[in-house]
Amino acid sequence: GNSVTQMEGPVTLSEEAFLTINCTYTATGYPSLFWYVQYPGEGLQLLLKATKADDKGSNKGFEATYRKETTSFHLEKGSVQVSDSAVYFCALRNTGNQFYFGTGTSLTVIP
Amino acid sequence: SAVISQKPSRDICQRGTSLTIQCQVDSQVTMMFWYRQQPGQSLTLIATANQGSEATYESGFVIDKFPISRPNLTFSTLTVSNMSPEDSSIYLCSVEVLTGVNEQFFGPGTRLTVL
Numbered sequence: 001g002n003s004v005t006q007m008e009g010p011v012t013l014s015e016e017a018f019l020t021i022n023c024t025y026t027a028t029g030y031p032s033l034f035w036y037v038q039y040p041g042e043g044l045q046l047l048l049k050a051t052k053a054d055d056k057g058s059n060k061g062f063e064a065t066y067r068k069e070t071t072s073f074h075l076e077k078g079s080v081q082v083s084d085s086a087v088y089f090c091a092l093r094n095t096g097n098q099f100y101f102g103t104g105t106s107l108t109v110i111p
Numbered sequence: 112s113a114v115i116s117q118k119p120s121r122d123i124c125q126r127g128t129s130l131t132i133q134c135q136v137d138s139q140v141t142m143m144f145w146y147r148q149q150p151g152q153s154l155t156l157i158a159t160a161n162q163g164s165e166a167t168y169e170s171g172f173v174i175d176k177f178p179i180s181r182p183n184l185t186f187s188t189l190t191v192s193n194m195s196p197e198d199s200s201i202y203l204c205s206v207e208v209l210t211g212v213n214e215q216f217f218g219p220g221t222r223l224t225v226l
Binding site: 034046097 | 115151152154156203207214215216218219220
């Protein structure tokens with residue numbers, strides 16, 4: 001089957017700290033992988049994506065690399081800001097065009 | 112991209128009543144979806160809203176409880192019928208846009224509380 005597992009939160013970091021949010025997946029075939037972000041009071045927004053193995057998605061200082069050998073798509077940022085406080089969702093889209101989401105990881109960045 | 116609006120943004124309802132949530136997109140899209148996001152949980156797909164035909168429901172969701180309409184390519188409604196406190200959740204409309212890799216865009220959600 002298809003599923004996404006991401007690290008549980010909440011995660012609290014100081015400003016300028018390094019961020020990693022782990023995400024692993026199970027899928028049949030070759031899925032596309034996504035990170036979505038949900039800022040307080042807003043809807044989900046696409047943060048970055050990768051469509052095939054070894055692709056690196058990046059946006060707003062965030063990066064994630066599609067690792068087929070470890071079935072992972074970990075989200076990283078070298079220096080977080082207070083404005084990065086949000087809930088982050090890892091997701092996959094399978095070859096049947098269905099989306100599967102992780103449970104979300106809440107990030108709070110303190111000054 | 113696509114800009115999606117939902118009405119209402121939030122509501123508090125009594126047990127046994129029904130609520131209809133509207134979703135409007137600023138452009139014509141082929142695929143529209145309805146998700147539920149229960150407190151502390153991930154998004155769960157309720158159904159795919161098909162234009163001109165009955166919605167396609169995921170396992171665990173039925174038309175009598177969640178009737179869906181899609182009269183055209185920019186609008187859809189989801190009704191939560193005969194509500195109970197277990198229906199308290201955020202309901203999200205989503206659309207798919209073909210951009211090489213199909214992307215999903217989400218509305219701001221409707222926060223429903225059932226007393």
